[in-house]
Amino acid sequence: MKRLSLVLLMVLARPALAHTPGKLLASSPYLVANPADSYALFGVFKTGHERFVVQLSHVERFAAPVEIFVPHVDALRAHRPAYAVVGPGLPAPDAAELAALPAPLPIGWGAVVESNQVSPRPVFFESIMRRFFWTSESLAIVFPQGPSEIWVWSPEHTTGKFGLGFGVEEGGGYLAALDDWSLYAY
């Protein structure tokens, strides 16, 4: 009976450890409720000219991995969205990074820019949704105390789906994927 209980516990508990899903819209920023949690936010570039914004606020400096990824399908082979973590207290970008940003940087803000150009493109398998993605690879970024944002844009104006992963603590909330299954699953 103990063994059966252990197996049931494994079956029920393992899927519970997942990223919190969310839907990114170009029309409005995504507000992160708990910046320590691990998020997997999905969006779609429909024109290639959109800018997606994620807003966070940390009570203290916080190091977290950030990566951007796209579904591993032939149609998205050239789709390489970029992202930047921007906010007060971040390092000042160089001229190339500043030029790459999709919008002017507010005065006093710094930026960490990830152009997602690593080659060959790294691949990872996401076992909850059972999908393969091309990824920019995780980059550890120290978020400043206070407000910051993550901007996502498509430098080559390519279109298609993408995902933005960041944060540390895995937890619940994954059932929200059922609200928009095709966005997360296909």
Added chain:
Amino acid sequence: MRTDRTLAALVVVLTCVAISPARAEDAPPPAPTASDGAWSHTRFTVALPAEVTVVGLTYGVRPEVLYRFGDRGAVSRLRLAVGFLDGPDQLFIPLSLGYRAVLRQAHRIRPEVGAGVELQHRLVSDFPAVRQYGVYVEGGVGVAVDDRLSLGLVVAIDVMLYGGPGLGLGPRVFASWQL
């Protein structure tokens, strides 16, 4: 005289007719022929399910072989299946070994339930194969078309425990043929 011969012949014929069933019951069954459906049934059934996996979209076939424990009418079967399913981002090759119970076999509608273990391979061109190990349960119903052929629907749920946790769902329609 002619009447007597006719009566005698009639008696012989009637006698033969009368005793022939008893002799037939005592006699061994006739040798089977290729056209006798019940003769050639073995313990094996092959099936060709067409499947769509809902989590990690793939679609394809999952051929399976079933071995029946016991005589015809026995419920229990050993199931071995290998799938070949393609999807937008991956080639999915699951290998399953399990138990299946086929119920109500005297009826046209035959519920099926089963469970087993599964090894799942997922392949893409630029990444090492992903292998996951877990268990599955399945349930469905078959409809007997004739003595050998059945058509039906099965829904399987798998839970991967090693190689990355995950929960899968795969409805499939099948045609099975008893060998």
